[in-house]
Amino acid sequence: xxxxxxxxxxxxxxxxxxxxxxxxxxxxxxxxxxxxxxxxxxxxxxxxxxxxxxxxxxxxxxxxxxxxxxxxxxxxxxxxxxxxxxxxxxxxxxxxxxxxxxxxxxxxxxxxxxxxxxxxxxxxxxxxxxxxxxxxxxxxxxxxxxxxxxxxxxxxxxxxxxxxxxxxxxxxxxxxxxxxxxxxxxxxxxxxxxxxxxxxxxxxxxxxxxxxxxxxxxxxxxxxxxxxxxxxxxxxxxxxxxxxxxxxxxxxxxxxxxxxxxxxxxxxxxxxxxxxxxxxxxxxxxxxxxxxxxxxxxxxxxxxxxxxxxxxxxxxxxxxxxxxxxxxxxxxxxxxxxxxxxxxxxxxxxxxxxxxxxxxxxxxxxxxxxxxxxxxxxxxxxxxxxxxxxxxxxxxxxxxxxxxxxxxxxxxxxxxxxxxxxxxxxxxxxxxxxxxxxxxxxxxxxxxxxxxxxxxxxxxxxxxxxxxxxxxxxxxxxxxxxxxxxxxxxxxxxxxxxxxxxxxxxxxxxxxxxxxxxxxxxxxxxxxxxxxxxxxxxxxxxxxxxxxxxxxxxxxxxxxxxxxxxxxxxxxxxxxxxxxxxxxxxxxxxxxxxxxxxxxxxxxxxxxxxxxxxxxxxxxxxxxxxxxxxxxxxxxxxxxxxxxxxxxxxxxxxxxxxxxxxxxxxxxxxxxxxxxxxxxxxxxxxxxxxxxxxxxxxxxxxxxxxxxxxxxxxxxxxxxxxxxxxxxxxxxxxxxxxxxxxxxxxxxxxxxxxxxxxxxxxxxxxxxxxxxxxxxxxxxxxxxxxxxxxxxxxxxxxxxxxxxxxxxxxxxxxxxxxxxxxxxxxxxxxxxxxxxxxxxxxxxxxxxxxxxxx
Numbered sequence: 001x002x003x004x005x006x007x008x009x010x011x012x013x014x015x016x017x018x019x020x021x022x023x024x025x026x027x028x029x030x031x032x033x034x035x036x037x038x039x040x041x042x043x044x045x046x047x048x049x050x051x052x053x054x055x056x057x058x059x060x061x062x063x064x065x066x067x068x069x070x071x072x073x074x075x076x077x078x079x080x081x082x083x084x085x086x087x088x089x090x091x092x093x094x095x096x097x098x099x100x101x102x103x104x105x106x107x108x109x110x111x112x113x114x115x116x117x118x119x120x121x122x123x124x125x126x127x128x129x130x131x132x133x134x135x136x137x138x139x140x141x142x143x144x145x146x147x148x149x150x151x152x153x154x155x156x157x158x159x160x161x162x163x164x165x166x167x168x169x170x171x172x173x174x175x176x177x178x179x180x181x182x183x184x185x186x187x188x189x190x191x192x193x194x195x196x197x198x199x200x201x202x203x204x205x206x207x208x209x210x211x212x213x214x215x216x217x218x219x220x221x222x223x224x225x226x227x228x229x230x231x232x233x234x235x236x237x238x239x240x241x242x243x244x245x246x247x248x249x250x251x252x253x254x255x256x257x258x259x260x261x262x263x264x265x266x267x268x269x270x271x272x273x274x275x276x277x278x279x280x281x282x283x284x285x286x287x288x289x290x291x292x293x294x295x296x297x298x299x300x301x302x303x304x305x306x307x308x309x310x311x312x313x314x315x316x317x318x319x320x321x322x323x324x325x326x327x328x329x330x331x332x333x334x335x336x337x338x339x340x341x342x343x344x345x346x347x348x349x350x351x352x353x354x355x356x357x358x359x360x361x362x363x364x365x366x367x368x369x370x371x372x373x374x375x376x377x378x379x380x381x382x383x384x385x386x387x388x389x390x391x392x393x394x395x396x397x398x399x400x401x402x403x404x405x406x407x408x409x410x411x412x413x414x415x416x417x418x419x420x421x422x423x424x425x426x427x428x429x430x431x432x433x434x435x436x437x438x439x440x441x442x443x444x445x446x447x448x449x450x451x452x453x454x455x456x457x458x459x460x461x462x463x464x465x466x467x468x469x470x471x472x473x474x475x476x477x478x479x480x481x482x483x484x485x486x487x488x489x490x491x492x493x494x495x496x497x498x499x500x501x502x503x504x505x506x507x508x509x510x511x512x513x514x515x516x517x518x519x520x521x522x523x524x525x526x527x528x529x530x531x532x533x534x535x536x537x538x539x540x541x542x543x544x545x546x547x548x549x550x551x552x553x554x555x556x557x558x559x560x561x562x563x564x565x566x567x568x569x570x571x572x573x574x575x576x577x578x579x580x581x582x583x584x585x586x587x588x589x590x591x592x593x594x595x596x597x598x599x600x601x602x603x604x605x606x607x608x609x610x611x612x613x614x615x616x617x618x619x620x621x622x623x624x625x626x627x628x629x630x631x632x633x634x635x636x637x638x639x640x641x642x643x644x645x646x647x648x649x650x651x652x653x654x655x656x657x658x659x660x661x662x663x664x665x666x667x668x669x670x671x672x673x674x675x676x677x678x679x680x681x682x683x684x685x686x687x688x689x690x691x692x693x694x695x696x697x698x699x700x701x702x703x704x705x706x707x708x709x710x711x712x713x714x715x716x717x718x719x720x721x722x723x724x725x726x727x728x729x730x731x732x733x734x735x736x737x738x739x740x741x742x743x744x745x746x747x748x749x750x751x752x753x754x755x756x757x758x759x760x761x762x763x764x765x766x767x768x769x770x771x772x773x774x775x776x777x778x779x780x781x782x783x784x785x786x787x788x789x790x791x792x793x794x795x796x797x798x799x800x801x802x803x804x805x806x807x808x809x810x811x812x813x814x815x816x817x818x819x820x821x822x823x824x825x826x827x828x829x830x831x832x833x834x835x836x837x838x839x840x841x842x843x844x845x846x847x848x849x850x851x852x853x854x
Contacts (some may be wrong), residue, residue: 004120005050006030006031006049006051006053007043009055009058009064023709031047035059036058036062040054040058050123051119052294056083056085057083065093065094065097068097079100082107083102083104085616086518099405124552129401132295136394139390139391143387143388144387145246147162147163147246148247149233149244151242152240166226169697225245225249231244246388252383279382279383281297281363283296283377285374295313296313297313304351304352304359315393321352322349323350329349330363331365337378340539343369343556346364360385360386360388361383361384361385362382365379399676409428411428411509412425412430412507412508412509413426415506417504419444420458421444422444424441430729433448435481446458449478450477461492473490473493475487475516489510490507490508492507492508493497543691559802560803601650607648609647610645613638614787614826615650619654620675627673631670635675637676638677640844643679645759651833652734652735656739659728663724668748676688680754683759690748695746695747696744701741788824788826790824794817795847795851798813798847814827
């Protein structure tokens with residue numbers, strides 16, 4: 001293999017250097033090395049390498065597959081992927097770029113060299129094939145005669161521009177059509193259609209014999225006198241697989257012949273033929289056996305490159321120009337022409353051109369007799385058909401290429417008859433199936449199919465034969481000659497003739513053993529992952545119980561001690577630290593558990609009908625306590641005409657709103673925190689939180705919704721795990737919305753999201769009272785409500801349980817109150833929510849507030 005120019009695209013500099021060293025040792029030149037897909041495109045455009053070694057994972061926005069696609073489309077560069085990724089999606093994307101190799105890391109030096117050499121060889125072969133096809137297309141397109149090629153069914157496979165013009169049929173309309181539908185020839189004298197023009201006549205052993213005067217009738221009705229020559233295309237075993245038909249418009253020549261007959265002037269004939277590759281000849285009858293009188297030629301010497309000779313020439317001087325191998329054949333043909341009762345001559349032979357080359361000519365002649373029937377002379381034409389012969393050779397070469405493609409394809413290809421027996425197979429099919437070609441040609445596909453899959457394969461094949469499906473694809477194991485199995489993917493279709501009879505089936509076979517092994521490994525890994533997820537879920541349930549139980553006691557007793565008047569200020573401050581740390585730890589535990597559930601997709605929304613006003617009041621009361629402790633003004637703006645009840649997961653919506661409001665309080669040292677709810681469209685509510693706090697710097701704004709990312713100064717960031725906003729964003733997305741933020745450093749922040757929620761019927765809520773909420777301590781709510789609280793002794797019991805931190809006992813007690821009187825529903829709902837979330841301080845404040853008024 002000749003040295004090549006190679007571009008290396010690899011994000012690992014060490015690997016890139018090793019590959020470069022290997023290429024240099026092999027005699028190649030490394031024109032560049034880069035770790036970026038964008039830079040690879042620039043380098044390839046400038047350097048125009050012969051091969052690109054491409055990694056898939058690269059620096060920058062373009063990965064290796066996107067860069068390879070660009071290089072393939074823009075520069076037709078061959079690409080070899082060198083990567084550690086073999087997952088199905090990556091392989092599928094890489095296949096689209098038509099790579100010349102796909103080598104998985106790690107690989108050894110020999111593998112790399114082999115893949116590079118094969119890719120260079122394949123690229124060179126592909127280029128040669130493309131150039132050959134271009135030459136073939138240009139030759140047939142530039143030939144002066146109409147050329148039509150057909151398959152063995154006489155369906156058109158090629159038509160050049162001249163034939164398009166003659167038949168008045170565009171190429172796109174003619175390809176695939178029966179020859180008789182596009183080419184209509186009639187006998188000019190009898191007006192009878194000419195039969196047996198196509199390849200079917202050759203197959204039947206009936207080569208067509210054209211009448212002396214033939215007319216081509218175009219699809220536009222125009223009639224053109226033509227001269228036709230058909231030649232069979234013979235495949236393997238001498239079987240006719242198609243034909244080439246050359247059509248020559250002889251309108252001009254007809255007019256010239258008519259002019260010659262009418263004027264009988266050689267000068268006019270010479271002018272008509274001047275510069276063409278058509279000559280006219282006339283040979284007088286022999287006066288002695290095998291001896292002829294003068295031979296007169298018009299426009300023959302010129303296009304053969306010789307000076308025009310005045311007067312007559314001898315027949316022998318003409319024979320001297322005939323190719324040595326054709327001379328006896330030509331002599332015999334002229335003798336038969338004179339001896340034939342019809343007096344018709346038509347032969348192909350070679351003539352020597354002055355430049356030393358031989359030109360193929362078609363000689364046609366007819367006998368002219370005197371009034372008493374005695375032969376006088378043979379006269380006819382010589383037509384240069386060299387280009388036609390070249391076209392025929394090109395067609396035969398094309399057939400050879402097609403056969404080569406079949407045999408050397410990288411996939412297995414087989415043709416089977418209607419019973420599934422193999423008619424022909426390529427070598428790759430033999431390699432995959434594990435049988436020799438001779439063995440397979442004596443078998444059917446069911447003979448090598450695993451018995452457990454044979455019946456299903458036969459059923460699909462039957463549907464295909466019956467025309468119920470156009471093709472099918474299946475994966476199954478084949479049993480090789482040595483008894484081993486190989487998994488394959490096969491796509492099967494059928495080829496039919498013009499009568500819709502099956503000619504043969506076509507099977508494309510690929511070895512998928514490695515893919516099946518990979519899928520099995522993935523399945524095992526998936527099972528292991530699912531088992532790990534179950535174990536993690538159990539662990540989360542256990543750790544939730546084990547962590548919250550001791551925290552319950554810590555928070556409860558901290559609150560009891562905080563109310564002990566015998567303690568001094570320092571002791572109460574220490575207890576406050578314990579309580580604050582416990583609440584902080586509980587928040588971290590809740591966030592981590594929610595974040596873990598989200599990572600496994602275990603969080604699902606549980607929507608129910610809730611009263612909107614009490615729901616908002618509870619949130620306002622919870623955050624109001626923290627705001628008052630920092631001396632902040634809390635403003636709640638609830639728009640008028642909001643729905644009384646909505647259907648939503650109130651626990652998750654409350655979690656999001658409390659997180660946004662708590663953050664607003666935490667990051668605001670002075671000023672206010674504003675909470676607003678409004679209706680911005682039918683069924684759409686906007687929840688908005690504003691503050692006058694420290695704000696968020698622009699460099700942090702894009703990361704605040706990422707897990708474990710925190711804004712603000714170090715002191716504030718240390719107060720949490722950085723999961724609150726990430727969890728809130730995920731919960732809002734589950735609800736079908738998105739949290740948006742506007743913030744400026746030192747000027748506060750604004751968070752909001754728009755939630756499309758069904759408006760529930762107010763009577764459907766459990767709270768029978770249907771009352772709306774009363775003003776909070778901030779005085780911001782402009783609606784009124786009545787909250788029915790239990791009797792004094794029940795409130796005192798709840799207060800004692802809350803002081804002990806026994807949240808489970810608090811929940812049981814309030815639920816028993818609801819069973820006594822359903823009107824306690826709103827009160828019970830608020831207490832249960834606070835207890836379930838271990839908001840012990842908020843719970844005590846709420847109970848004590850209503851204990852005083854009970």
